[in-house]
Amino acid sequence: MITFIKTDMHTHTIASGHAYSTILENVAAAKNMGLEAIAITEHGPTMPGSVHPIYFHNYTVVPRQIDHIYVFCGVELNVLDYQGNVDLSNNLLSRLDFIIASMHGNILDSGSIQNHTEAWLGAIQNPYIDCIGHPGRGDFEFELSEVLTACKRNNVAIEVNVKSLEKYSNRPRCEDIVLGCKAYEVPILVNSDAHFALDVGQLQPSIDFLNSLNFPVELVINRDLKSLLPWLAKRKPWKSDIQDLAKQFSS
Numbered sequence: 707m708i709t710f711i712k713t714d715m716h717t718h719t720i721a722s723g724h725a726y727s728t729i730l731e732n733v734a735a736a737k738n739m740g741l742e743a744i745a746i747t748e749h750g751p752t753m754p755g756s757v758h759p760i761y762f763h764n765y766t767v768v769p770r771q772i773d774h775i776y777v778f779c780g781v782e783l784n785v786l787d788y789q790g791n792v793d794l795s796n797n798l799l800s801r802l803d804f805i806i807a808s809m810h811g812n813i814l815d816s817g818s819i820q821n822h823t824e825a826w827l828g829a830i831q832n833p834y835i836d837c838i839g840h841p842g843r844g845d846f847e848f849e850l851s852e853v854l855t856a857c858k859r860n861n862v863a864i865e866v867n868v869k870s871l872e873k874y875s876n877r878p879r880c881e882d883i884v885l886g887c888k889a890y891e892v893p894i895l896v897n898s899d900a901h902f903a904l905d906v907g908q909l910q911p912s913i914d915f916l917n918s919l920n921f922p923v924e925l926v927i928n929r930d931l932k933s934l935l936p937w938l939a940k941r942k943p944w945k946s947d948i949q950d951l952a953k954q955f956s957s
């Protein structure tokens with residue numbers, strides 16, 4: 707049974723253009739919720755109102771730890787086409803701590819199940835993409851077994867997004883995805899997708915949902931830093947700071 711999740715790997719700040727809190731406010735909220743870590747995952751530059759790529763270059767000024775909360779600097783990329791291309795260069799992606807790719811209706815037209823499946827398969831092939839964002843939304847249906855097989859092969863995680871669950875019509879699809887992850891042993895990340903600080907770490911509806919499906923704790927890879935870091939370090943062998951942090955948490 708899942709009792710807590712101590713990292714929230716999908717949060718936005720004012721930089722995303724339609725979110726309303728700062729990094730410090732998100733960190734304070736995380737501390738208040740008893741979390742160990744958050745990821746700042748601003749929308750990629752194609753999202754109207756979001757940042758220029760230079761924002762991601764300069765993440766180096768953000769401390770790894772703020773008031774005892776670990777901060778991972780990342781992005782929520784936009785899937786741009788049915789080949790799974792995304793909106794930051796590989797050079798830039800290689801510097802980031804954590805990378806989600808998502809399909810958004812204002813950027814990608816919805817096509818056929820085959821179109822969306824191919825787009826996900828393309829994105830999963832990208833070695834920098836760590837997680838498939840909010841796949842449980844109803845607008846981009848895809849062939850679940852093909853995508854989960856590719857996730858398993860590439861050690862890519864599937865997100866359980868609390869915002870998708872809020873919409874009741876998404877629940878059957880979310881249930882299929884979660885049961886698929888259980889069957890294929892694909893790791894999941896349980897995230898808030900907060901666009902306001904008070905939503906950071908508010909994950910109880912997802913925890914209840916997963917427990918109702920007897921979802922195995924060990925596949926909830928962001929339940930704490932001790933479980934998250936070995937997975938993240940394995941995904942990013944070129945990032946020495948993540949390797950060092952993972953070592954620190956394993957000893």
Ligand SMILES: [Zn+2]
Nearest residue numbers: 782808839840
């Ligand atoms: Zn999104």
Ligand SMILES: [Zn+2]
Nearest residue numbers: 716718782899
């Ligand atoms: Zn988001």
